[in-house]
Amino acid sequence: MHASSVYNFAAGPGVMPREVLLEAQRELLDCRRSGMSILEMPFTGAEFQNIADQARRDLRELLELPPHYHVLFLPGGASTQFSLLPMNLLPPDGRADYVDTGHWSRKAIAEARRYVSVNVAASGAQHGYSRLPCRRYWQLDPQAGYCHITSNETADGLAYHRLPDTRGVPLVADMTSDFLSRPLDVERFGVIYAGAQKNVGPAGLTLVIIRDDLLQTAWPACPAALSYRVQIDSDNRFNTPPIQAIYLAGLVFRWLRSQGGLKAMAARNRRKSEALYSYIDASDFYACDRQVADRSRMNVCFHLAVPTLTAEFVEQARCQGLLNLQGHPAVGGLRASLYNAMSEAGVDALIAFMETFAARHGRARRRCG
Amino acid sequence: MHASSVYNFAAGPGVMPREVLLEAQRELLDCRRSGMSILEMPFTGAEFQNIADQARRDLRELLELPPHYHVLFLPGGASTQFSLLPMNLLPPDGRADYVDTGHWSRKAIAEARRYVSVNVAASGAQHGYSRLPCRRYWQLDPQAGYCHITSNETADGLAYHRLPDTRGVPLVADMTSDFLSRPLDVERFGVIYAGAQKNVGPAGLTLVIIRDDLLQTAWPACPAALSYRVQIDSDNRFNTPPIQAIYLAGLVFRWLRSQGGLKAMAARNRRKSEALYSYIDASDFYACDRQVADRSRMNVCFHLAVPTLTAEFVEQARCQGLLNLQGHPAVGGLRASLYNAMSEAGVDALIAFMETFAARHGRARRRCG
Known part of the structure; x- marks a missing residue:
């Protein structure tokens, strides 16, 4: 089957912009005239730092990100963040609201329960996940450290087209499958996280956007390399990041800007x-x-x-x-x-x-x- | 600077085989005639599973890996494993020996201390890390759950050319920078782990090889997606893995076999x-x-x-x-x-x-x- 005659409807990893793939192909042996492949670049060198800085700048512009939001490029996918979120945002006796809208919010809830006290504020189960649970009946916990939603349910085909009012509780969104698919009112969110393998590109990279005042010292059991605080304090250079994935994400951000x-x-x-x-x-x-x-x-x-x-x-x-x-x-x-x-x-x-x-x-x- | 006139002596990410880069370039838009880029492949589909299975088989053959050793492809690098090792191998009151041979063993020790009781069995500090500490004076803890070495100190330029006798305590090695550089007597090890960005290729992938009898249920605080037990029980398909990194590692394994x-x-x-x-x-x-x-x-x-x-x-x-x-x-x-x-x-x-x-x-x- 030839690539040019194919349409790939996979739920992710899924289709990438052809222009991005062509550019990645063109410079795979010699990235930005460095003489090196992106795969061969020391992450502390100027060449890669320029690439990472540009990617971060382009993402900030796309999202019109206010300065009090940090951007982290972390390894792994959203499933890893299901655990890291409570470890990075809450104390061990913390409480969080989760809204159950389908397969992926159930996964997030199951993992969060291993760490903190979870209040399922609402569930679409009674409607067989054919719709989002009606806002009127959400049972929010005013003491919750955050309220977690899955902005787009990849498996169930549901999405929030209007954000919920969480009454001052920071809204945290798993935006894996609709990140960068539409403009965002970022200031409505405390944390946005997204596995990259849908609209950003390569698997093995997660973007975490976090409001400065929510940064905590992570749990003692949180791996240092996966602590939001440690990574932000070290300018996201605590250890070798997934270099090629960041490079590809940067190409996608450029492509998005070129598309309007x-x-x-x-x-x-x-x-x-x-x-x-x-x-x-x-x-x-x-x-x-x-x-x-x-x-x-x-x-x-x-x-x-x-x-x-x-x-x-x-x-x-x-x-x-x-x-x-x-x-x-x-x-x-x-x-x-x-x-x-x-x-x-x-x-x-x-x-x-x-x-x-x-x-x-x-x-x-x-x-x- | 043109790639063909360059020699890249970076400590990692570093030089990759030119043949591997050329093959990756050739099929970047159409991988194995699937019509998809490797970046666009669903990880549950037959195309990627074939690629991952082949990579695993080639690695097993290269290492002549006995059947009671498992192979895991995990996201992140060795720094993440510094935390995950104690969480996956020991109980919270566990004890481990670590041998301090330089920069990277000190990093491993500092992180392990956050989890378990660490006995530094020997240190090269007194010799300014100009040599490995003399075997005669190692103070091994007979109750240690494992003994950790850094088989090659990337920053300090030291390596073990003869393995230590740990008297029955499982030997665990951070082999990030010399993995696949020489034949291994795998049965001397309990666990081998290696960030991929040296001899295997892409950053953002870690290989973990673990002897079956050492598999524990990980600590409750261990992210499920990073639990050795959970990943092995789900055949390393618990969540989306770093697909392109695994593909590239597979190309490197093939190249190694072709080189003898x-x-x-x-x-x-x-x-x-x-x-x-x-x-x-x-x-x-x-x-x-x-x-x-x-x-x-x-x-x-x-x-x-x-x-x-x-x-x-x-x-x-x-x-x-x-x-x-x-x-x-x-x-x-x-x-x-x-x-x-x-x-x-x-x-x-x-x-x-x-x-x-x-x-x-x-x-x-x-x-x-």
Whole structure:
């Protein structure tokens, strides 16, 4: 299968901007005329420091980040941060609110419970995670050290399109799968963290954005290299960072700026997801049971009216170069992830395939019925 | 500066095999005809699993790893493992021996002390870290859960060329800077860990090799994603791993096999380091004060008889394409790292430059003297 004839709908690691891959390819043996590959650069040298500083500056500009927010590039992914958050933000007898909106918030809750007292302020379980829990019934703990949300549920296809009011309790968001997909009112947040392997690029890197006044000395058991305080005090140079991942993230930040920044991304992401949801809603062959107001623009989860055809759908799509459309194993069904780097042409190609597939199998269904 | 005219002597991240970089470049947009970049591959998909499985198999063959040793690919570097080792191997009231041979063992000791009771069984401090501490005087704790050594001190230029007898206490080695540089008698070790950014390749990946009977349930405060037990029980798929780093490590393992494996590497590494040490020892312009029997074959630390010329040496070398020859900031002086991917031609070029530099400045010195 040739890369140029492929659309990759994977939930992450997933599609990256072709321009970024081409640039990374072009300078893989000789990065910025240093004579070295990015893979070979000492992290304390001027060459890499320039790259890391530029990446940080570009990210700050994209997000219009106020100076009292720090940016950390840490190894690992969001799952590691599920543990590091309570260790870095709370005392051992601390309390935190968590809102359960699906697969990934449940994971965050399970891990946080190993460290602190967790109040599940609201849960979408009673609605089968087909919508976000109604704000009116959230039971927030006024003593909580923070309130944790999963801004986009990658597996369940839900997203916050309006931020909750947590009444002065710092809002902490796992933004792994919608980070940089739209402008952010950063000052509404205490901490934002995001595994990079969706809209930022490479797996093995997590971005943590933290408001200065929330920095604590981490728990004694927190590995020094993973302490927010230690890394910020050492200018994120406490130890060798994931160098190539930071370089690639920097290329993506540049690309985002060249595309018009987060407003342009948001507009494009809205068009892409609305095209697909509209097609699904108008079809009697496909269905999406997520409440319209809470639907994710990153991960469109849907299913077939004839679920037994799911595997065939995925396989036929794959043969046409439409890759990785299976749903998350814990949720089932189908899922098309439409990250920043997915083009509108990709969504058009998917809809065209869905039409053909429905026409063929819809007829078969009617004949059988 | 053009990559083909450069020799990179950085201590890590450092030089990588050119063949590996070329292959990574060639398939950066389309990995193994999947139509996807390695950066875009879902980690649960067959494509990446094949890549990870092959990497693991090749590593096992290179090391002739017995079946009762597990291999883990974890995010982060050795500094993170300084904390994770005691949390994964010992109870909270545990005791461990550490041997202090220089900069990196001191770092490991400082971090381990935050978790368990550390007995420094021996220290090279009294000899200014110019040699390994004499075996005869090691004060081992028979109750220690493990004995930790740093098999190669990257900053100080020392290495174990004969393993210590720890009298039944499991030997744990930080092998970051000499892993895969020579054959290993793995059964002498309980745990081997190594940040990848020396002989394996990319920063942001650590390899942990652990004997089955040493696996414990990690401390309650250990992040689940960094628990050896949790990762082994989930076949190293608990969460998204650093995918591209694993892919690149796999390319390096293949390259090592094509080069004749670890025996061939050891022979070449011996030739390279002996050529450089011999030149230094015969010179009255350069000096290495490390005891001959304990000298590292990876990191050749030396200095100038006229230390004020050090910065000029580094800069003139750089202009000739001989990069990153400054010593570790904590140690000073000069350092040439001769990892597997450094060719013998690179060492020859360095020695030729050193001759020229000495001829010019040696004369100047004599004139001034």
